[in-house]
Amino acid sequence: MSERHSRRCHEFDGNLWLVAGRVFMLGAGSLFAVFGSQMVDYSGAGPLASIVAAFVACCGWKLEGWTSSFFNSIFLLQNPVEDTFSTFWKVFQPILFGLIGTEIDFNQLDSQTIALGLGVLFVGLTVRVLVCFLVTLGGTLNFKERFFVTIAWFPKATVQAALGPVALDIARKQSMSDEIQTLASQVLTISVLSILVTAPLGAMAISLTGPHLLNKRASPSALME
Known part of the structure; x- marks a missing residue:
């Protein structure tokens, strides 16, 4: 994939729903990789695929200038990906702790x-x-x-x-x-x-x-x- 095409794929036009959709696809794809690898008896491949997918997505998002939360906290920069993950976490955190409680x-x-x-x-x-x-x-x-x-x-x-x-x-x-x-x-x-x-x-x-x-x-x- 060329650099121009990569930038186009991760281009941000201010539409937060676009970022949310990409974050959701990243999470859904990672879940599919984890559960799918277990079904075909390659349980180690799923977590590895999740890590690689997140790393590639991170590299693409960095093309927009979105860096770590520590860097953003210093310069007070906006990070739509971080905000989207924070919203998803507010939804799934009670589910996670509720499941372990059962x-x-x-x-x-x-x-x-x-x-x-x-x-x-x-x-x-x-x-x-x-x-x-x-x-x-x-x-x-x-x-x-x-x-x-x-x-x-x-x-x-x-x-x-x-x-x-x-x-x-x-x-x-x-x-x-x-x-x-x-x-x-x-x-x-x-x-x-x-x-x-x-x-x-x-x-x-x-x-x-x-x-x-x-x-x-x-x-x-x-x-x-």
């Missing part, structure tokens, strides 16, 4: 598993907070901003909601032993604990500390004056 049977939860899971979360989050604070050394962030980064990275919910049930699903589909299914259920339980503990605390901490630790960046016109 996998939990509180009547079968073991108190020992919950106690050990909370201990694992405490150790893991402690190490995570320390590492997050250390990796920001030597940058342009001041102490307050570095402290806010550690708070912003505290919540853990999305990945846990997506991958938490995977082990249990595989164990059930392959009719593995009861011991394996019990271990997979423990993984799911700890994933849910991570969501229940870190998500609300992290969101509350971000809302409370953000106005005090961060300064609002001036607009580009103000910076040029």
